[in-house]
Amino acid sequence: MKSRFYMIFVLTLVAVISSGLLAYFAVYTQPYIEKNKKAEIEKAIKEVVPGTIESKVLKDENKFKIFAGYDKDGKLLGYAVYTVGTGFQDLITIMFGVDKHLEKMYRLEVLEQKETPGLGAKITDENIFLKFWKNKNIRGEIILAKPPKGESELKDNEVNAISGATISSRSVVTIVNKALKRVKEEVKNG
């Protein structure tokens, strides 16, 4: 009987000490971790909505977020949209910025992806893929040009596919179009 009590006592003691230690450590690191997370998202917002000094969260879901970007006078510049969707291999996380009238896309950034290196992973490449997304007309949907066209021949709502990685390119277009539809609804409803 005594040994059973001793057993419970030791295990409890180990657990209590460890939880105390962890509680202290969690409190100690918490502010840094929060700061890192916030800095990461803020950096992305500033990139996709140029001129942003301050941002405000409008919508905060697990896979869909909208941030409003303001300049130094507090004037609304546009919205940064954070969205997650399926790519060729795994989820793709995208952040893109649109103007406040929801007519023009400023820029698109791919935050996280696990596409095939050398093929689909090129969706993070500025010169092969991302540059086509600048200043696109988003009154309608974004359309994937296939086969790819010369840069001057692209219409204002068309982007080029990456040759050899059509599926990844198409995934990005689908994810963006879906997010655009939602942003328009959300903004209309306030």
Add this chain to the structure above:
Amino acid sequence: MKKQYASEFVLSSSPHIRNKESVPKIMYWVVGTLMLPVAASIYFFRMNAIRILLISIIFSLLTEFVFLLARKKDTSAVFDGSALITGILLALTLPPGLKSSYVAIGAFVAIALGKQVFGGLGYNIFNPALVGRAFLQAAFPVAMTTWVPPVVQKVVDAKTFATPLGGFKFSHVLAPYKDLLIGNTGGSLGETSAILIIIGGLVLLFKKYIDWRIPVGILTSVFVFEGALWLANSEKFANPLYFLFAGGLLLGAFFMATDMVTSPLTPKGSWIYAIGIGFLVVLIRVFGGLPEGVMYSILIMNSFVPLLNRYTRPKILGEGGKK
């Protein structure tokens, strides 16, 4: 556990001699029939075909020789024909514009990782040529999916040339059947001429060097599975005949899936193996991310061969009972 009485009298470890003929003799018959698609590839792709074939064969033989030497085995086995077949088959699965250094790497991997690390001929689980190709596909995905048109075809934009299957999958463009049969299409060296591959395959079938169940099972199951899809929606899915003649299906069905070492020993096992390959081919071609899936289908079913051999072993008299 059932007792495995006398199983060694029923099963022999591969390569098993089916026709009282020696291994090299069968091997050279296979090489001989392979000359048909080889000739077609040289006709359609000229110097590129010759270059890739030579490098692939030389490096396959060289790797085989080095490994036999290192493992202190009889080095005359280099010329038993198996490494030669691997070299030719690997070359036939490669795109004609591939860099020479990639071909050499593929040949090395095919023999070293596909065959010798398992203990050499007879012990490998996977078809060595396909191991080499799978490695190249994963290592150099861009180069392995860049196709050049046949020399005889006049195409303006040589850079964005699609294979018959890729063209269908991504742009819904069908290649003419006449071109598919003769081989006047883009694709790997050996996946071009349907007619010559069929002739070569029929010769091997007639000589009983390959198990007829495997090509028949693969082609029929592809035809049936794709046919069912096509009947359901002929707009969206390709004609099953197109699937038979386009891509590497014929080459795979006659020359790769039938590899003596990596295919099942029993008739029942062969049927399951063949239908499995056919099913996977349709699955990958129709629903997968890649236009072509013969290589992966054969490799996947290769891995089931030991299991198939085990479970389809003929019942020995007095064993088993009711079922």
Add this chain to the structure above:
Amino acid sequence: MDENKSYLYDFIKGLWKENPVLVQLLGMCPTLAVTNAVENAIAMSVAVVFVLTASAIIISLIRKLIPAQVRIASYIVVIATFVTMADRYLAAFYPAQSKALGPFIPLIVVNCIILGRMEAFASKNGVFRSILDALGMSFGFAIALLLMSSFREILGNGTWLNMRVLGSWWDNWMVMILPPGAFLTLGTIVGVSRFIQTKLKKA
């Protein structure tokens, strides 16, 4: 065999003769997952050195207090404490590495190397010897990870620790930084090390 008693042997056995990855084949999951870049392998190794050594000290100190029936539970609690600390520390001060290593830092808890050394060594030996053993084992782990990640990063990306080592003539072998490359590399490295060890034994 006198060498079994020496302190030096406690340390060096983990480096080669009883290398946890190459010989004992323990901790395969992080070995395969994080060796796609040297940078990640180093971060992982540092975390393992910390967790293994810290746990070894604590377990060795309290080894006589812990009843045999609850020893595994106690080890896991101690190990998990240090792993969580390492995880939080990385997330707070090295966010890039923390993101790249993903769930593999928390998974150190179930890394067999750690629990294995606690059960096999720290619970039976004094603090000093336990530290030597833990350091030897974790350095052995680090050596294996460094070997693998160097091999993979150089072939797969032409770089070593993000520095260009192969010229622009080099075409990256994509497969090496993908999961299949991890298995190919592990197989090759374990094979070669076995080959050398048998040769050495004969000599």
